[in-house]
Amino acid sequence: MIEESNLTRPPAPCIILVRPQMGENIGAAARAMLNFRLERLRIVAPRDGWPNARAADMAAGALDKMPPVEVFETLQDAAADLHYLYATTARPRDMVKPVFTPAAAVADCVRRGAEGQSTGLVFGAERAGLSNDEVALCQGIVSIPANPGFSSLNLGQAVLLLAYEHFQAVNDTPARQLDFGKSNPAPQAKLEEFLSRLEGELEANGFFRTAEQKPVMARNIRAMLTRAEMSEQEVSTFHGIVTALTRQKFG
Amino acid sequence: MIEESNLTRPPAPCIILVRPQMGENIGAAARAMLNFRLERLRIVAPRDGWPNARAADMAAGALDKMPPVEVFETLQDAAADLHYLYATTARPRDMVKPVFTPAAAVADCVRRGAEGQSTGLVFGAERAGLSNDEVALCQGIVSIPANPGFSSLNLGQAVLLLAYEHFQAVNDTPARQLDFGKSNPAPQAKLEEFLSRLEGELEANGFFRTAEQKPVMARNIRAMLTRAEMSEQEVSTFHGIVTALTRQKFG
Numbered sequence: 493m494i495e496e497s498n499l500t501r502p503p504a505p506c507i508i509l510v511r512p513q514m515g516e517n518i519g520a521a522a523r524a525m526l527n528f529r530l531e532r533l534r535i536v537a538p539r540d541g542w543p544n545a546r547a548a549d550m551a552a553g554a555l556d557k558m559p560p561v562e563v564f565e566t567l568q569d570a571a572a573d574l575h576y577l578y579a580t581t582a583r584p585r586d587m588v589k590p591v592f593t594p595a596a597a598v599a600d601c602v603r604r605g606a607e608g609q610s611t612g613l614v615f616g617a618e619r620a621g622l623s624n625d626e627v628a629l630c631q632g633i634v635s636i637p638a639n640p641g642f643s644s645l646n647l648g649q650a651v652l653l654l655a656y657e658h659f660q661a662v663n664d665t666p667a668r669q670l671d672f673g674k675s676n677p678a679p680q681a682k683l684e685e686f687l688s689r690l691e692g693e694l695e696a697n698g699f700f701r702t703a704e705q706k707p708v709m710a711r712n713i714r715a716m717l718t719r720a721e722m723s724e725q726e727v728s729t730f731h732g733i734v735t736a737l738t739r740q741k742f743g
Numbered sequence: 744m745i746e747e748s749n750l751t752r753p754p755a756p757c758i759i760l761v762r763p764q765m766g767e768n769i770g771a772a773a774r775a776m777l778n779f780r781l782e783r784l785r786i787v788a789p790r791d792g793w794p795n796a797r798a799a800d801m802a803a804g805a806l807d808k809m810p811p812v813e814v815f816e817t818l819q820d821a822a823a824d825l826h827y828l829y830a831t832t833a834r835p836r837d838m839v840k841p842v843f844t845p846a847a848a849v850a851d852c853v854r855r856g857a858e859g860q861s862t863g864l865v866f867g868a869e870r871a872g873l874s875n876d877e878v879a880l881c882q883g884i885v886s887i888p889a890n891p892g893f894s895s896l897n898l899g900q901a902v903l904l905l906a907y908e909h910f911q912a913v914n915d916t917p918a919r920q921l922d923f924g925k926s927n928p929a930p931q932a933k934l935e936e937f938l939s940r941l942e943g944e945l946e947a948n949g950f951f952r953t954a955e956q957k958p959v960m961a962r963n964i965r966a967m968l969t970r971a972e973m974s975e976q977e978v979s980t981f982h983g984i985v986t987a988l989t990r991q992k993f994g
Binding site: 524526527528529552553554557584585586587588589590591592593595596599600633636637638639641642643644645649652653656659660663665666667668669670671672673674675721722723726 | 775777778779780803804805808835836837838839840841842843844846847850851884887888889890892893894895896900903904907910911914916917918919920921922923924925926972973974977
């Protein structure tokens with residue numbers, strides 16, 4: 493059964509920090525969350541109470557731009573309205589739980605959100621992490637693959653990586669794009685016009701040593717200049733280069 | 744032409760920090776690198792010289808476990824032996840360059856590394872970032888997609904995200920795995936034995952109200968217990984639960 497309040501809530505996961513000790517880490521987590529558009533922060537039993545001035549400093553304004561942080565006594569309370577919890581833990585716990593990579597965990601959050609489920613990513617205290625009982629409350633585990641010989645990430649960094657993955661999962665930035673800024677990609681005809689002119693000038697200046705070599709040499713030049721995916725502005729610039737270099741000859 | 748020194752070098756990208764100001768950020772970058780097994784750190788014109796005590800503090804031992812940091816006067820010097828540079832920049836520069844996401848950039852690094860090319864991920868100073876001339880030196884751009892209304896990431900975090908993506912690209916951690924710890928997944932026969940026993944006990948205790956309802960009710964119980972992917976240990980535990988609950992009846 494999905495309650496109505498969950499249907500109207502944004503599907504992005506909550507971040508739940510359990511017994512965080514350093515205000516700085518809470519602030520860094522909040523900043524990382526807003527960097528990547530996660531805005532629901534819940535804190536269980538923060539050591540130094542709440543609000544926390546050091547958290548506000550490190551958040552660089554993020555806490556003022558997010559809904560108010562919710563503070564709870566226990567993880568049970570913090571998670572009461574959520575449907576699926578992911579415990580972040582590096583240590584194996586000898587409990588049989590699905591273990592997700594960060595990318596797979598957030599993909600699972602996104603899918604559940606689309607189905608009307610509310611999810612929570614749960615982070616333990618700085619040194620001790622989550623207790624076994626807290627891990628047992630969570631349906632899944634998230635483990636950040638890292639260098640086994642040097643794997644300690646701080647709390648703010650762990651939140652950053654999950655928030656980053658969530659943003660990537662919900663935003664379809666093209667993997668590679670060519671930004672032509674104020675210019676446009678040159679149409680084939682403009683490129684062809686330039687290449688023909690260049691070959692003509694090279695021919696006139698004795699660049700192609702023999703008639704046999706010319707086709708291969710011309711093709712190699714074309715391959716390079718075509719691969720560069722020139723803008724219209726750049727084709728104009730190269731016309732200018734040819735003009736300047738051919739003028740110099742008669743200077 | 745690939746020089747011999749590049750063929751024998753590991754294919755992982757260098758991290759190049761250009762004019763970093765705060766030792767803390769250099770240290771955080773080094774720690775993040777070693778967390779995700781990038782070990783070649785080059786620094787161009789660090790404001791406070793090198794070595795730097797604050798960097799050593801923040802690195803949490805990482806600098807001692809990595810090859811020595813290399814320090815250069817200019818980005819040209821730092822990049823002399825590299826084949827492809829990725830400038831990390833958030834601001835558009837009105838230069839026509841391929842713009843990669845972090846995941847696409849590191850995939851490109853890995854491919855180039857496999858072909859014997861050395862690559863560098865280039866990060867600018869804390870506030871100003873890379874100069875336009877420095878960006879112009881780089882073949883590609885990496886831009887970290889983030890909340891346009893709150894996008895400022897610090898230097899250590901930016902290095903962390905690229906190092907993290909590189910580690911994910913070269914390590915094939917299964918997206919989701921079920922960790923059975925000291926036990927093993929229960930074979931179908933053990934599960935079936937338990938389910939049959941449970942159905943028999945339920946039948947004997949009048950759980951199935953009518954003969955018509957029994958098949959559906961039994962199927963629903965099977966669906967849940969099968970979905971849980973029980974371990975052998977858990978099947979034993981559930982046998983114990985049934986034993987305990989049926990014993991209680993006669994207590």
